[in-house]
Amino acid sequence: MKKIVILGAGTAGTMMANHLARKINxxxxxxxxxxxxxxxxxxxxxxxxxxxxxxxxxxxxxKADFIPGRVEFxxxxxxxxDPRNNRIQLLNGKKLDYHILIVATGAKIVPDEIEGLEDSxxxxxxxxxxxxxxxxxREKLANWEGGKMVVHLAEMPIKCPxxxxxxxxxxxxxxxxxxxxxxxxxxxxxxxxxAFTKQxxxxxxxxxxxxxxxxxxxxFSIERVDSQRKQMVxxxxxxxxxxxxxxxxxxxxxxxxxxxxxxxxxxxxPTDKHTLQSKQHENIFVLGDAADVPTSKAGxxxxxxxxxxxxxxxxxxxxxxxQHSSDGHANCFIESGDGKAFLIDFNYDIEPVQGRFPFPxxxxxxxxxxxxxxxxxxxxxRWMYWNLLLRGRPMPGITTHMTKAGKKLSSLNKExxxx
Amino acid sequence: MPKKEIAGVSxxxxxxxxxxxxxxxxxxxxxxxxxGEGIAILNDFHWQVIDFLxxxxxxxxxxxxxxxxxxxxGISTKELYEYFPDGPLKKASKIAGLPKPQSCV
Ligand SMILES: Cc1cc2nc3c(=O)[nH]c(=O)nc-3n(C[C@H](O)[C@H](O)[C@H](O)COP(=O)(O)OP(=O)(O)OC[C@H]3O[C@@H](n4cnc5c(N)ncnc54)[C@H](O)[C@@H]3O)c2cc1C
Numbered sequence: 001m002k003k004i005v006i007l008g009a010g011t012a013g014t015m016m017a018n019h020l021a022r023k024i025n026x027x028x029x030x031x032x033x034x035x036x037x038x039x040x041x042x043x044x045x046x047x048x049x050x051x052x053x054x055x056x057x058x059x060x061x062x063k064a065d066f067i068p069g070r071v072e073f074x075x076x077x078x079x080x081x082d083p084r085n086n087r088i089q090l091l092n093g094k095k096l097d098y099h100i101l102i103v104a105t106g107a108k109i110v111p112d113e114i115e116g117l118e119d120s121x122x123x124x125x126x127x128x129x130x131x132x133x134x135x136x137x138r139e140k141l142a143n144w145e146g147g148k149m150v151v152h153l154a155e156m157p158i159k160c161p162x163x164x165x166x167x168x169x170x171x172x173x174x175x176x177x178x179x180x181x182x183x184x185x186x187x188x189x190x191x192x193x194x195a196f197t198k199q200x201x202x203x204x205x206x207x208x209x210x211x212x213x214x215x216x217x218x219x220f221s222i223e224r225v226d227s228q229r230k231q232m233v234x235x236x237x238x239x240x241x242x243x244x245x246x247x248x249x250x251x252x253x254x255x256x257x258x259x260x261x262x263x264x265x266x267x268x269x270p271t272d273k274h275t276l277q278s279k280q281h282e283n284i285f286v287l288g289d290a291a292d293v294p295t296s297k298a299g300x301x302x303x304x305x306x307x308x309x310x311x312x313x314x315x316x317x318x319x320x321x322x323q324h325s326s327d328g329h330a331n332c333f334i335e336s337g338d339g340k341a342f343l344i345d346f347n348y349d350i351e352p353v354q355g356r357f358p359f360p361x362x363x364x365x366x367x368x369x370x371x372x373x374x375x376x377x378x379x380x381x382r383w384m385y386w387n388l389l390l391r392g393r394p395m396p397g398i399t400t401h402m403t404k405a406g407k408k409l410s411s412l413n414k415e416x417x418x419x
Numbered sequence: 420m421p422k423k424e425i426a427g428v429s430x431x432x433x434x435x436x437x438x439x440x441x442x443x444x445x446x447x448x449x450x451x452x453x454x455g456e457g458i459a460i461l462n463d464f465h466w467q468v469i470d471f472l473x474x475x476x477x478x479x480x481x482x483x484x485x486x487x488x489x490x491x492x493g494i495s496t497k498e499l500y501e502y503f504p505d506g507p508l509k510k511a512s513k514i515a516g517l518p519k520p521q522s523c524v
Contacts, residue, residue: 155486193506219506221485223497235500265487294521 005098009035012288012302013104018392019310021068036077050137051174081260083281105254107289113250116225125245146183147243158251159297166335173337187215268292274325295328304329307400329402333378341374347402358397360406426451444516469515
């Protein structure tokens with residue numbers, strides 16, 4: 001019996017377990033998936049939880065409920081990957097041999113990468129990238145009386161790169177509804193030169209910041225936080241004052257990757273962006289946030305990657321050449337506050353444009369336009385996540401590879417496409 | 420592809436004056452580009468940064484991040500911002516004759 005081992009039963013690992021369980025020959029291959037945690041959190045919900053849209057029970061399920069019966073699920077921390085011996089070492093001392101390894105251990109925030117951040121962590125400084133952070137922030141916001149609110153992101157790449165900007169728009173909306181907006185000076189601070197990584201979105205979204213009276217500080221590369229003075233200080237001595245700081249600290253791959261000597265400086269694994277095979281070991285594959293591929297770290301990306309990778313692993317098992325290629329396809333709803341949202345769709349080569357999605361003309365969603373139905377789409381995404389995505393089922397009308405139908409590609413001038 | 424005369428030689432550049440063929444680079448060109456970027460003199464630290472960028476780019480095929488320059492190259496981030504003010508990576512890679520850093524996604 002040959003073995004497939006999947007590390008991480010988060011978004012990507014769970015989808016792979018579901019896809020492969022349907023495809024493989026169970027007389028020849030077995031699948032084992034390992035994760036250290038019992039609960040699966042719907043991370044996109046962490047964006048909305050601090051404002052009271054969701055409670056914890058809306059965003060949590062049992063991991064085991066999403067793992068198919070024919071897959072063995074081990075709840076244990078992975079201590080080491082030993083690629084030379086094709087072996088995994090678990091914290092409990094147990095060892096697992098594999099023929100094919102799939103790494104889906106994700107990314108997490110590392111607050112102690114920034115000096116001073118931990119001094120008033122979850123007192124005046126909060127994150128919304130963890131369930132603890134999101135819950136603490138909800139308490140804080142419920143009782144907050146106003147002042148300088150700063151939303152900040154430390155360095156790229158981060159999971160769901162639009163989330164901090166969405167959080168800023170939602171804060172504006174939340175504060176307006178509470179009648180507190182006049183007492184709050186709201187500022188968005190980014191290390192990038194614009195409001196967002198993608199130039200065309202930066203233009204559209206940057207405009208919204210002005211409309212909503214939100215200050216924008218760009219090119220801010222944080223060195224430390226002075227929690228006594230309540231001040232962020234950059235490497236070139238620029239300073240930003242806060243009363244309430246909501247930050248997205250550095251995102252890194254799990255320390256396991258570092259321990260195993262498999263990562264880059266941020267513990268992300270060098271991975272072929274098309275085949276999703278690790279660049280160092282031919283029987284190791286990587287998908288989701290753990291990979292270093294140049295597209296957004298997002299659940300939607302993991303969903304498209306899982307379909308491609310399943311095909312490639314089936315090829316690999318039969319000793320065939322890889323026939324499937326990932327194009328970095330991502331589509332994300334962007335909450336812009338006031339009950340509206342944007343939707344963007346892009347891949348490695350094509351930047352977001354206007355148009356209709358997923359069906360040309362019919363939509364119902366509009367690309368790169370602020371609409372109410374896009375906001376409803378974002379809310380519906382939670383249902384799709386639990387019921388379709390995790391179980392490795394296709395989303396209606398949405399293809400693995402990005403389609404050009406319904407998109408106004410002519411609006412792309414050269415500047416926006418990298419060849 | 421536009422051409423530009425830098426330090427007395429005609430070189431290939433892109434719209435933002437980054438060299439497109441790093442084999443055309445030399446130290447005089449670096450000094451001239453640096454002047455245009457507001458850096459009057461290239462000191463030892465500047466050269467250390469330029470050397471590391473070029474070496475790492477050759478090995479990896481991509482530009483290092485500021486984090487990597489610190490961790491793998493031992494280059495102090497504080498000094499980097501001091502000696503290459505306002506966008507150190509963009510400036511340093513231009514002076515080193517390398518492509519402009521792509522912002523990530
Ligand atoms: C606030 C926020 C908002 C977001 N919004 C969106 C959105 O709107 N749309 C979207 O598409 N995406 C969004 N995302 C991103 C999305 O949640 C992630 O990209 C996705 O979950 C990545 O899946 P993954 O499987 O790679 O990682 P994860 O789902 O994080 O899973 C990794 C798993 O590996 C396990 N693990 C790690 N190390 C070990 C170890 N050593 N031993 C055992 N187990 C281990 C962990 O316990 C975890 O279960 C958002 C994320 C955040 C934080």
